[in-house]
Amino acid sequence: MALATAAAHQRAEATYRPQANRIGLWLFLISxxxxxxxxxxxxxxxxxxxxxxxxxxxxxxxxTVLLLVSSISAYLGEAAIAADDRKGxxxxxxxxVVLGLVFLVGVGFEFDEAVTHFPIGTVYGSVFFTLIGLHxxxxxxxxxxxxxxxxxxxxxxxxxxxxxxxEGAVKYWHFVDVAWVIIYPTLYLVGGS
Amino acid sequence: MxxxxxxxxxxxxxxxxxxxxxxxxxxxxxxxxxxxEFIVSTSLESPLLWLTPFIVAKGALIxxxxxxxxxxxxSEEH
Numbered sequence: 318m319a320l321a322t323a324a325a326h327q328r329a330e331a332t333y334r335p336q337a338n339r340i341g342l343w344l345f346l347i348s349x350x351x352x353x354x355x356x357x358x359x360x361x362x363x364x365x366x367x368x369x370x371x372x373x374x375x376x377x378x379x380x381t382v383l384l385l386v387s388s389i390s391a392y393l394g395e396a397a398i399a400a401d402d403r404k405g406x407x408x409x410x411x412x413x414v415v416l417g418l419v420f421l422v423g424v425g426f427e428f429d430e431a432v433t434h435f436p437i438g439t440v441y442g443s444v445f446f447t448l449i450g451l452h453x454x455x456x457x458x459x460x461x462x463x464x465x466x467x468x469x470x471x472x473x474x475x476x477x478x479x480x481x482x483x484e485g486a487v488k489y490w491h492f493v494d495v496a497w498v499i500i501y502p503t504l505y506l507v508g509g510s
Numbered sequence: 511m512x513x514x515x516x517x518x519x520x521x522x523x524x525x526x527x528x529x530x531x532x533x534x535x536x537x538x539x540x541x542x543x544x545x546x547e548f549i550v551s552t553s554l555e556s557p558l559l560w561l562t563p564f565i566v567a568k569g570a571l572i573x574x575x576x577x578x579x580x581x582x583x584x585s586e587e588h
């Protein structure tokens with residue numbers, strides 16, 4: 318009996334070790350940042366700071382603000398579950414998912430417009446579509462992760478002491494936001510007026 | 511017991527309110543930096559160097575306040 322209890326305790330400890338999980342997630346995010354760094358630096362190596370005509374600056378600024386707003390809603394979703402506010406957490410996580418989807422639709426419009434100005438085969442086009450596509454893929458996976466934890470929250474999982482999956486998904490979402498903070502000026506602003 | 515539980519609840523609520531307030535301040539800071547960054551880029555011919563502080567500041571704000579980077583080395587739990 319005592320052995321079974323000890324084994325169960327050990328299993329529970331192994332599956333819920335927030336600090337170890339956090340370190341694991343940070344290592345994963347650091348490895349992801351190398352990938353983004355490689356693609357971001359390729360923009361400067363291949364195209365310098367040249368910027369073609371036809372970039373939709375207003376749409377890009379709008380998408381940036383949208384992603385920043387989604388970051389605050391994700392943050393509030395995590396803060397809400399930590400305060401045992403399940404409904405609040407679900408509300409904020411849902412808002413984040415919706416904003417993420419709107420962001421992807423915006424990227425779709427941007428792709429459609431950009432391809433007419435600098436096709437994929439051009440120097441800037443190859444950098445632009447690869448970088449935006451890589452980021453959009455991460456947004457999509459972030460949305461999926463948030464949707465999974467949102468559903469688990471809905472059916473009663475997680476509480477103030479046990480919400481690592483929400484924290485992990487939200488941290489990943491913030492990472493996607495940090496990546497955009499660098500990608501946005503790299504693709505849209507460094508060319509100047 | 512009931513008093514203890516209600517104290518816990520009110521402590522959670524107070525932390526929640528503080529975190530909410532901090533979150534909105536950070537979001538406002540990010541928004542202001544983004545607008546300034548846009549203005550700088552549209553008013554200079556070669557703004558790369560001038561944009562760098564904005565990128566660093568925005569990234570640092572998100573890393574520290576939204577991703578709680580310093581918790582990694584401040585937390586007592588291992």
